[in-house]
Amino acid sequence: MDPWKNWTRCSLLWVFCCYYLFLLTVASPLPLNQTGTLNNQSCSLSRNHFRKFAFKNMTYTVAREARVYDKDTVNRFVGQDLYINVTRNEHCYLMKRVTDTVTHVLHDLKNPNPNFHEVIYFFAHLTTELRDCKPTADTTYIEGNLKRMKNKLEQLGDNGMNKMIGELDLLYDYLRDACASKKASKGHQGKKNNG
Numbered sequence: 001m002d003p004w005k006n007w008t009r010c011s012l013l014w015v016f017c018c019y020y021l022f023l024l025t026v027a028s029p030l031p032l033n034q035t036g037t038l039n040n041q042s043c044s045l046s047r048n049h050f051r052k053f054a055f056k057n058m059t060y061t062v063a064r065e066a067r068v069y070d071k072d073t074v075n076r077f078v079g080q081d082l083y084i085n086v087t088r089n090e091h092c093y094l095m096k097r098v099t100d101t102v103t104h105v106l107h108d109l110k111n112p113n114p115n116f117h118e119v120i121y122f123f124a125h126l127t128t129e130l131r132d133c134k135p136t137a138d139t140t141y142i143e144g145n146l147k148r149m150k151n152k153l154e155q156l157g158d159n160g161m162n163k164m165i166g167e168l169d170l171l172y173d174y175l176r177d178a179c180a181s182k183k184a185s186k187g188h189q190g191k192k193n194n195g
Helices: 003-027 053-068 088-106 116-129 140-156 159-166 168-179
Strands: none
Touching: 003 159, 053 116, 053 168, 088 116, 088 140, 088 159, 088 168, 116 168, 140 159, 159 168
16 A cells, blocks of 8 residues: 555544544533532522612611610621631522521511511512522531521520611622622622621
């Protein structure tokens, strides 16, 4: 057999194989879960929920009135401590769980503010909007952070309830930042973090 024909056949075969592999690589779907992106569409809220000025105003008013009676300035329920060892794409799930806990604890509480129950129902509605939001990774740290929050609430007793009401504005901001921002789950960077 002629070496030139043999070489030509081999090189054509190699070109064909390389071209075929290149097409397979380009045509293959990209992985859905990429670091730093929301990998679960059910873990997001429409920004329109947070554009309703009346609910924001009611939430901030209820929280401001409750903070007047708050004797504990050291402890905090809603803050960056909740995000310890929790990945950014799990922040919305975590805030869903925190919101669910807060609405269950405060649901039957009597409060003199006429808007209090409307605010609680607003948060309960947001929790139901996130009902299909599931964790994508191990929830050990999330559960641990929630347990510390609940233990702190039990420890503080009645003042803990008042403190939780006083932090409804923080809950509003953190939930919005984790679940409704363009870069959801980035975390809260506001002035309310200090303290």
